[in-house]
Amino acid sequence: MQLGKKVIERILAQGGYQLIRTKQTSLPKRPAAVSPDVQRDFVFKNFENLAAAYEYALNQIEGCELLTPNAMRPRLLTRLLGTPPSEAYYILTALGKTKWVEGDVCEFGVAQGETSALIANELASTSKHLHLFDSFEGLPAPTPQDQLKDDIFSLGSIEAYTGTMMTPMDAVLERLAAISFPATRFTIHRGFIEQTLRQSQNLPTQVACAYVDFDFYEPIKTALNFLDTVMPRGAIVIVDDYDFFSTGAKTAVDEFLAQANAVAPRYEMHVPDTRLGYFCVLTKL
Ligand SMILES: C[S@@+](CC[C@H](N)C(=O)[O-])C[C@H]1O[C@@H](n2cnc3c(N)ncnc32)[C@H](O)[C@@H]1O
Secondary structure, eight states: OOHHHHHHHHHHTTOOOOOOOOOOOOOOOOOOOOOOHHHHHHHHHHHHHHHHHHHHHHHHTSSSSOSSSSEEEEEHTTTTTTOHHHHHHHHHHHHHTTTTTSEEEEEOOOTTTTHOOOOOOOOHTTTEEEEEEOOOSSSOOTTTTTTTTTOOOOOOOSSTTTTOOOOOOHHHHHHHHHHTTOOOGEEESOOOOOHHHOOOOOSSOOOOEEOOOOOOOOHHHHHHHHHHHHTTTEEEEEETTTBSSSSSSHHHHHHHHHHSSSSOOEEEHHHHHHHHEEEEEEEEE
């Protein structure tokens, strides 16, 4: 070591330099490990920032303030199950676009109510009523139009999905109470849609915006046929699982449109890039 030091000193001296020992300092300490809570806060802050930037960009594209900043929205977006945020933003912009269209808002296929809470939060500043339709008995038996396209739960057959996605209705009530959405502002229509639409007393008479997430052919077709009778011009309906999971969703939409647009165009359809999710957007002309 001493010999090495001497050699270095000699070399430095030849160049006119001198080796001087400074006060020994310890290496900077590594920051203490970040707690999971702090880490989660960071992740959420990053998501919140991304959501704000995305909303800003969407507003620029539309040329109007469709998405006004909303403190609760990012939290509700992170809680979604099965609805990716990219698709959720289509629901949110549809709500913004139909704010001044006469009528209420519906969700067909509610499950645990995470998307319902997201929608309800947007309705807080409006006078629109929220109608939620679900059997709370999970998926019904498939029809021949429902062929398994994507085995999302790896169950092996479409028949095996009967009864899956069952959630108690109380979970929805809890979700809406947790965001302080008043009970007077929403109606839960419990039951299989085919019966509900025949029996329910308080069905909406006008619908400005709807999210249809029943997964299977029969209930989707039933919901679309009902909506056709109550949606005014400018109303928007988003149908989830278009060309995904069961072939029934796409078949139901395609058949509905073929009939509705047979004489003159009554609906415009937009199918977003599948990187944003599998769904379609129908606007009544
Ligand atoms: C995919 S989940 C809905 C998810 C929910 N929209 C969300 O974003 O969290 C499908 C729901 O549709 C309901 N459902 C399916 N077919 C139905 C029918 N014929 N009548 C009523 N509800 C039905 C099921 O009970 C299930 O809760």
